[in-house]
Amino acid sequence: MKNPKVVVMGLGYIGLPTGAVIADKGISVRGVDIQSHVVDTINQGRIHIVEPDLAALVQNVVSKGFLTAHTTPALADVFMIAVPTPFKGDHEPDISFVEQAAQHITPFLAPGNLILIESTSPVDTTRTIQKQIEEARPELQNKLHFAYCPERVLPGKILQELRSNPRIIGGITPEDAQKAKEFYALFVEGDLYTTNDHTAEMCKLVENSFRDVNIAFANELSMICHSIDVDVMELIHLANKHPRVSILQPGCGVGGHCIAVDPWFLVHQFPQHANLIRQARETNDSKPLWVLSQVDNAISFFKQKHHRSPQIACLGLSFKPNIDDLRESPALHIAKSIHQEYPNVVAVEPNLLLDQVQSIPLCSLEKALQEADIFVVLVAHTPFRTISYPTSAIVLDFTHQCRD
Numbered sequence: 524m525k526n527p528k529v530v531v532m533g534l535g536y537i538g539l540p541t542g543a544v545i546a547d548k549g550i551s552v553r554g555v556d557i558q559s560h561v562v563d564t565i566n567q568g569r570i571h572i573v574e575p576d577l578a579a580l581v582q583n584v585v586s587k588g589f590l591t592a593h594t595t596p597a598l599a600d601v602f603m604i605a606v607p608t609p610f611k612g613d614h615e616p617d618i619s620f621v622e623q624a625a626q627h628i629t630p631f632l633a634p635g636n637l638i639l640i641e642s643t644s645p646v647d648t649t650r651t652i653q654k655q656i657e658e659a660r661p662e663l664q665n666k667l668h669f670a671y672c673p674e675r676v677l678p679g680k681i682l683q684e685l686r687s688n689p690r691i692i693g694g695i696t697p698e699d700a701q702k703a704k705e706f707y708a709l710f711v712e713g714d715l716y717t718t719n720d721h722t723a724e725m726c727k728l729v730e731n732s733f734r735d736v737n738i739a740f741a742n743e744l745s746m747i748c749h750s751i752d753v754d755v756m757e758l759i760h761l762a763n764k765h766p767r768v769s770i771l772q773p774g775c776g777v778g779g780h781c782i783a784v785d786p787w788f789l790v791h792q793f794p795q796h797a798n799l800i801r802q803a804r805e806t807n808d809s810k811p812l813w814v815l816s817q818v819d820n821a822i823s824f825f826k827q828k829h830h831r832s833p834q835i836a837c838l839g840l841s842f843k844p845n846i847d848d849l850r851e852s853p854a855l856h857i858a859k860s861i862h863q864e865y866p867n868v869v870a871v872e873p874n875l876l877l878d879q880v881q882s883i884p885l886c887s888l889e890k891a892l893q894e895a896d897i898f899v900v901l902v903a904h905t906p907f908r909t910i911s912y913p914t915s916a917i918v919l920d921f922t923h924q925c926r927d
């Protein structure tokens with residue numbers, strides 16, 4: 524696998540940084556996206572997403588000609604698919620973007636090509652794509668290599684983790700896995716573990732389900748503790764002194780496009796067995812409702828005491844600290860629900876340079892501190908960790924952060 528030509532399908536949070544990191548090794552990468560504004564932006568050496576250090580890297584590899592963006596694929600040695608895999612209807616996985624991307628590359632495939640799926644996918648997706656491609660190009664049967672390689676980068680640290688994280692590489696055959704391993708070795712410094720496609724597909728789903736189940740446990744504890752006036756963070760701190768206990772931190776819910784989505788793939792595929800995983804999803808999805816009931820109580824208390832409606836500030840809208848990503852964000856859902864009931868609501872979201880988000884007005888932290896009566900802390904962004912709230916304010920901190 525020396526100096527392969529690479530096509531990356533999908534230039535979003537995963538595909539663009541991955542393409543740029545590969546191109547940074549002097550490898551020719553053709554990035555493909557169906558959105559022409561994404562393609563135009565990248566060809567100008569700019570980026571359309573927020574991720575530290577990515578703008579400089581893209582600018583560099585585009586200016587050297589190693590990364591180019593297009594709306595169509597071309598002949599290559601390696602085809603990597605990094606398109607969305609949302610769920611539809613009743614949490615049913617939607618792999619239509621992967622199928623469509625596979626359809627787009629099919630005319631450009633040749634014997635010996637390696638097809639990699641990085642999109643988080645239900646078990647058996649790699650074989651479904653192999654079947655789809657081989658039905659369209661029967662002359663290529665047994666002449667292509669297929670592998671599934673899940674991505675587990677942390678937004679905000681994507682470039683660093685793309686290079687250093689260990690990777691799980693699942694080939695349909697051991698030869699496929701080996702071929703894929705040789706490719707990842709060109710740009711990944713972390714350990715590369717080969718396995719079969721089903722195990723690799725399960726691995727990604729299991730990792731996020733593990734996190735979801737453990738967060739659900741912490742979220743359940745936070746509600747139990749509230750009902751008996753016990754400080755949940757003190758409880759967790761003390762329980763974690765046990766050498767074999769490591770309880771995670773509660774929050775206002777679970778968001779993002781991975782942990783809040785991927786466990787449903789297992790629930791949908793294995794409804795008879797995935798009971799704990801389903802319950803964790805339901806517990807985490809219901810946490811925002813509990814948060815809203817606490818906010819309602821605080822508003823009623825304020826009205827009784829002051830005979831007027833309070834000004835409310837929601838601190839944080841993104842799905843986790845210090846990023847701008849609003850996908851599946853429980854904080855955004857909570858702020859929207861409060862805003863629908865009460866007009867006097869603003870949000871503070873330091874990672875977004877906007878006047879409003881989905882009709883919720885945004886303001887600076889300073890202004891909120893001057894004007895708000897109730898602070899609903901939803902995301903533990905760094906600037907929120909050192910706030911001195913007005914002494915008269917009601918502060919509902921659902922992030923349970925240890926404040927600096």
Ligand SMILES: NC(=O)c1ccc[n+]([C@@H]2O[C@H](COP(=O)([O-])OP(=O)(O)OC[C@H]3O[C@@H](n4cnc5c(N)ncnc54)[C@H](O)[C@@H]3O)[C@@H](O)[C@H]2O)c1
Nearest residue numbers: 533534535536537556557605606607608623624642643674
């Ligand atoms: N973002 C993360 O942190 C993360 C982490 C691990 C895994 N994943 C998984 O990686 C996959 C991609 O996620 P993302 O966050 O990069 O999504 P994204 O929405 O940021 O980007 C996907 C891109 O694919 C493009 N696209 C859609 N269909 C296409 C097609 N047929 N051909 C070419 N381009 C097409 C879209 O226009 C979009 O720009 C998903 O399966 C996701 O679950 C994401």
